[in-house]
Amino acid sequence: MANERSLRVWLVAIVGLPPAIGAGAGCVGNAGGESIDFPVAAAGPEGAVAGQPLACASDPGWDVTLTQASLHIGAIYLNQAMPVSGAQATGCYLTGTYVAQETSGIDVDLLSADPQPFPAKAHGITIPSPEIGEVWLTRGSLTAVPSSNPIMPVLIVAGTATESATAASIPFTGTVTIESAYQATGASAGGDPICKKRLVSLIPAPVTLQDTGGLLLRVDPCRLFIGVDFSLVPAGPGVGTFQFVDDPNAAGYSPTGSALYGNLHSTGPYTFAWETDL
Amino acid sequence: MLGRRPPTSRGVSDFQLRVDQLAEVPRANASELLKLAPGILLTNEGGEGHAEQVFMRGFDAREGQDIEFTVGGVPINESGNLHGNGYADTHFIIPELVEGLRVLEGPYDPRQGNYAVAGSADYELGLAERGLSARYTTGSFGTERILALWGPPGESTHTFGGAEIYKTDGFGQNRDAQRGSAMGQYEGRFGEAGTYRLTAQAYATHFHSAGIIREDDYQSGRIGFYDSYDLLGSTREQVPEGGDASRYSLAGDFETRAGDVTLSQQAFLIKRDMRLLENFTGFLLDVQEPLQSLHPQRGDMLDLDVHELTVGARGSARWHGQWLGQRQELELGYFARGDDAAGTQQRLEADNGVPYKTETDLDSQIGDIALYGDANLRPWRWLSLRGGGRGEILTYAVLNNCAAQTVAHPSTTDPPIDESCLTQQDMGRPREPDQRSSTSTVTFLPRASLLVGPFRDVMFSASYGRGIRSIDPSYITQDIKTPFASVRSYDAGIAYTGSLRGTSVVARSAVFQTIVDQDLIFSETAGRNVLGSGTTRTGWLGALRWTGPFFDESANLTLVSATFNDNHQAVAYVPGTVFRSDTALFAPLPRRLAGRPIRISLSAGITYVGPRPLPYGEVSGEIFTVDGALTVGWSHYQLRLSATNVLDNHYRLGEYDFASDFKSQPQPTLVPEREFTAGAPRALFATFGINLGAS
Numbered sequence: 001m002a003n004e005r006s007l008r009v010w011l012v013a014i015v016g017l018p019p020a021i022g023a024g025a026g027c028v029g030n031a032g033g034e035s036i037d038f039p040v041a042a043a044g045p046e047g048a049v050a051g052q053p054l055a056c057a058s059d060p061g062w063d064v065t066l067t068q069a070s071l072h073i074g075a076i077y078l079n080q081a082m083p084v085s086g087a088q089a090t091g092c093y094l095t096g097t098y099v100a101q102e103t104s105g106i107d108v109d110l111l112s113a114d115p116q117p118f119p120a121k122a123h124g125i126t127i128p129s130p131e132i133g134e135v136w137l138t139r140g141s142l143t144a145v146p147s148s149n150p151i152m153p154v155l156i157v158a159g160t161a162t163e164s165a166t167a168a169s170i171p172f173t174g175t176v177t178i179e180s181a182y183q184a185t186g187a188s189a190g191g192d193p194i195c196k197k198r199l200v201s202l203i204p205a206p207v208t209l210q211d212t213g214g215l216l217l218r219v220d221p222c223r224l225f226i227g228v229d230f231s232l233v234p235a236g237p238g239v240g241t242f243q244f245v246d247d248p249n250a251a252g253y254s255p256t257g258s259a260l261y262g263n264l265h266s267t268g269p270y271t272f273a274w275e276t277d278l
Numbered sequence: 279m280l281g282r283r284p285p286t287s288r289g290v291s292d293f294q295l296r297v298d299q300l301a302e303v304p305r306a307n308a309s310e311l312l313k314l315a316p317g318i319l320l321t322n323e324g325g326e327g328h329a330e331q332v333f334m335r336g337f338d339a340r341e342g343q344d345i346e347f348t349v350g351g352v353p354i355n356e357s358g359n360l361h362g363n364g365y366a367d368t369h370f371i372i373p374e375l376v377e378g379l380r381v382l383e384g385p386y387d388p389r390q391g392n393y394a395v396a397g398s399a400d401y402e403l404g405l406a407e408r409g410l411s412a413r414y415t416t417g418s419f420g421t422e423r424i425l426a427l428w429g430p431p432g433e434s435t436h437t438f439g440g441a442e443i444y445k446t447d448g449f450g451q452n453r454d455a456q457r458g459s460a461m462g463q464y465e466g467r468f469g470e471a472g473t474y475r476l477t478a479q480a481y482a483t484h485f486h487s488a489g490i491i492r493e494d495d496y497q498s499g500r501i502g503f504y505d506s507y508d509l510l511g512s513t514r515e516q517v518p519e520g521g522d523a524s525r526y527s528l529a530g531d532f533e534t535r536a537g538d539v540t541l542s543q544q545a546f547l548i549k550r551d552m553r554l555l556e557n558f559t560g561f562l563l564d565v566q567e568p569l570q571s572l573h574p575q576r577g578d579m580l581d582l583d584v585h586e587l588t589v590g591a592r593g594s595a596r597w598h599g600q601w602l603g604q605r606q607e608l609e610l611g612y613f614a615r616g617d618d619a620a621g622t623q624q625r626l627e628a629d630n631g632v633p634y635k636t637e638t639d640l641d642s643q644i645g646d647i648a649l650y651g652d653a654n655l656r657p658w659r660w661l662s663l664r665g666g667g668r669g670e671i672l673t674y675a676v677l678n679n680c681a682a683q684t685v686a687h688p689s690t691t692d693p694p695i696d697e698s699c700l701t702q703q704d705m706g707r708p709r710e711p712d713q714r715s716s717t718s719t720v721t722f723l724p725r726a727s728l729l730v731g732p733f734r735d736v737m738f739s740a741s742y743g744r745g746i747r748s749i750d751p752s753y754i755t756q757d758i759k760t761p762f763a764s765v766r767s768y769d770a771g772i773a774y775t776g777s778l779r780g781t782s783v784v785a786r787s788a789v790f791q792t793i794v795d796q797d798l799i800f801s802e803t804a805g806r807n808v809l810g811s812g813t814t815r816t817g818w819l820g821a822l823r824w825t826g827p828f829f830d831e832s833a834n835l836t837l838v839s840a841t842f843n844d845n846h847q848a849v850a851y852v853p854g855t856v857f858r859s860d861t862a863l864f865a866p867l868p869r870r871l872a873g874r875p876i877r878i879s880l881s882a883g884i885t886y887v888g889p890r891p892l893p894y895g896e897v898s899g900e901i902f903t904v905d906g907a908l909t910v911g912w913s914h915y916q917l918r919l920s921a922t923n924v925l926d927n928h929y930r931l932g933e934y935d936f937a938s939d940f941k942s943q944p945q946p947t948l949v950p951e952r953e954f955t956a957g958a959p960r961a962l963f964a965t966f967g968i969n970l971g972a973s
Contacts (some may be wrong), residue, residue, distance in 0.1 A: 027839065027854055028848070028854055028888070028889045028890070028891050028897050029839065029840075029841060029847065029848025029854070029891050030847060030848055030891060030895055031847055031848045031849070031850040031891040031892060031893050031894070031895070031896075032845070032847040032848075032893065032894070032895065033893070033894040033895045034894060034895035035894045035895060035896055035935070035950070035951075035952075074944070074945055075944070075945035075946075077948060077949075091565030091566050091567050092565045092566050093565045093946075093948065097937075097950075098937065098948035098949045099949060100949060101945075101947060101948055101949045103943045103944055103945035103946075103947065104943075104944065105944055105945070123494075123947075123949055123951065124949060125894040125895075125949065125950055126894075126895070127894070136945060138945075140944075141574075142945070142946070143566070143574050143575070144574070183572075193566040193572055195566060
């Protein structure tokens with residue numbers, strides 16, 4: 001009997017220990033951060049009105065009025081870290097942690113300020129916070145050539161440019177199709193692969209991902225024409241029309257075609273923001 | 279009657295476990311015997327030939343890197359294994375030949391060496407069933423196993439032989455495996471008061487592995503729960519995941535007494551080879567580099583190859599005498615091992631299985647020599663102070679055959695296109711592709727346990743110890759000061775060892791804390807562990823072993839909190855709650871058949887693992903499984919029906935959260951996402967056995 005009593009006493013003591021000592025132990029802690037799914041939308045600049053031409057006042061030499069500006073965005077990525085100088089030359093992806101991705105793709109009317117939602121929500125993590133964003137200008141694989149069948153441009157623009165000094169008016173059209181013509185040729189190494197031609201990287205994106213709201217990418221089509229001398233745009237197929245050349249290997253591509261692509265490929269037209277009511 | 283003196287207990291967290299009737303509980307391999315000790319969770323993302331990932335007392339010990347594994351004192355951890363330094367594959371052990379195991383949770387015994395961070399596990403081999411036994415098992419997923427065991431009657435239970443041949447198609451896709459294992463041991467007399475043992479072992483396996491599944495792909499129906507990307511059209515791998523492994527070893531030891539001194543000596547030789555094919559990230563990492571020909575993503579399949587030769591010895595002399603009317607003991611001993619390890623890691627193209635990049639190519643010589651002193655002082659009958667210290671030197675000599683993999687400014691006229699191991703320095707200056715580095719360190723590890731009691735069958739204990747884990751040779755740089763991670767561990771508890779109405783009861787309760795200065799964190803991109811920051815584990819464990827004339831019950835529960843020291847966030851993947859119960863009921867039936875008794879036993883193993891924190895605020899699901907078996911024996915014959923995962927729960931054995939791209943979306947998936955490895959569904963097996971020649 002003494003043994004049984006002893007056993008009971010000590011078993012109770014043993015069983016009673018966990019609540020006292022194990023407080024906190026056994027609970028599921030947080031390893032940091034949060035995974036979230038959130039909406040993403042793209043839009044033209046604030047002030048643009050869908051269905052109406054967009055007047056650009058960004059270039060002192062030319063008054064540009066856009067009647068069409070459509071951009072296909074294949075994907076959006078946000079990355080944790082601004083790469084150190086030179087590190088970006090290593091490959092198509094950034095070396096830091098990708099913290100958000102929108103992979104569903106969309107055609108954006110850049111003449112509308114209204115947010116145009118991507119078909120599917122993006123996926124992201126809240127820690128670490130993003131610093132930079134990437135816009136992928138492709139209709140299919142980033143590295144495939146061609147990226148789609150049939151081959152289609154990622155950018156279509158049309159409008160009229162009026163020279164401020166002479167009032168000369170130049171109706172223009174333009175497309176940018178980043179396919180085989182942009183593929184590096186003759187190089188034995190892949191230092192200039194087509195993936196880098198198709199992605200716009202290092203766009204400042206100091207946003208905070210949250211449970212509510214969503215990511216808004218604004219693309220200002222007016223900034224696609226900064227530095228473009230419209231007087232040098234080659235003549236188009238119609239009488240009195242002009243057309244940007246969409247082939248880096250063709251005559252007339254430089255300087256205007258290359259400037260249009262260069263602006264599209266630069267960070268200038270793109271702005272990321274977190275909109276709480278998206 | 280031969281045998282050895284059991285090791286001296288270090289307190290409540292020292293589990294010297296007899297398997298006995300709990301051998302009836304279904305277990306896939308010898309690793310699962312570890313579950314008899316508290317706080318153990320086993321997972322396996324790599325297939326049947328891949329070592330189990332072991333969680334012990336809040337440590338994600340990966341494939342053994344934080345637990346010192348031995349079998350009869352012979353090391354199992356592989357120093358210099360590229361997949362994980364200290365990788366411990368116990369699949370070569372035939373579970374029927376395990377007599378018992380000692381699991382010491384924490385580094386409290388001066389005999390514990392490298393890798394004893396969470397603790398240590400030593401398998402003791404033996405065969406209680408004498409005579410010649412043969413068993414044939416068949417069951418779910420095309421599984422078949424032939425087992426032969428023999429133990430000459432009249433010889434020690436430590437004299438035995440055994441071999442098995444095993445094959446399975448595996449559940450789901452790409453989980454087939456074949457293996458063979460043979461073990462033999464002879465124990466004989468050594469002089470008047472000693473014994474010796476000679477042990478030989480051989481093991482070889484070839485297996486495949488399904489790998490991970492992205493949770494979003496499973497939820498969208500793109501891939502099934504038990505499927506493998508390796509067999510899926512868009513992500514098909516010409517060489518799917520899996521691998522090969524083999525282990526061959528010889529060991530000999532003796533133990534003898536001379537006066538008041540007990541001497542022991544052991545020597546061992548181990549040959550180990552391993553190939554692992556694993557792809558955690560799909561098609562993510564092969565981005566276009568400036569010094570590469572234009573290419574698409576060719577796939578991230580890792581082809582890791584390790585060859586290792588280990589030679590070593592251990593020995594000790596233990597003196598005992600009387601002082602203050604009590605038995606006092608003092609032991610001096612040494613441990614020594616040398617490892618010659620070669621490891622390569624390449625990436626394979628998914629389309630054709632051809633290596634396209636060499637990431638690692640190391641030849642390492644690792645030395646580990648230790649001496650220790652261990653005292654067992656008893657000033658009074660009810661007080662024991664046990665412990666001492668261990669001094670250890672670790673030496674590394676590493677030849678990196680692929681030391682230069684990048685060059686900032688290559689030669690403009692002869693750039694090293696598509697070369698993995700470069701022969702250029704900056705501006706095209708020539709260099710050899712290899713480079714040596716070496717280092718060493720000496721450490722002193724104090725260990726002590728205070729045992730008070732027993733009072734009315736109750737013992738109190740408190741322990742302190744320091745342990746080390748040597749680091750991966752890939753981290754060795756010339757004359758690095760401390761090529762190991764260090765832990766400090768504390769433990770206190772009470773244990774009841776008594777009897778209740780003719781049954782034996784052992785109940786334990788302990789609190790513990792372990793502080794690690796540099797923890798290992800798994801990197802799915804590197805395919806192995808990488809060094810992280812310091813961590814602390816604090817928790818409680820309770821264990822009960824209750825044995826009676828017709829039952830044997832072992833149950834244990836561990837609650838633990840594991841956090842990083844700098845930001846106090848939880849250590850990912852570590853379960854906070856682990857519960858395990860092993861139960862066996864056994865008795866002869868009242869009716870006899872042909873004048874002979876019919877023996878019957880029912881057994882069950884129940885596992886519960888609580889949610890685990892995952893990176894990025896995610897939390898894993900729970901694991902709850904029930905295994906059971908019914909065994910009927912008559913005369914020389916035995917029939918056994920067993921089932922694993924009786925409830926057929928769809929559970930995720932391993933859950934992760936990292937970036938992977940298996941081409942499931944229009945554009946690459948670069949952001950961390952949930953992945954899992956599937957736990958096994960319900961499986962049914964039947965085993966027929968016969969035993970002849972037992973006296």
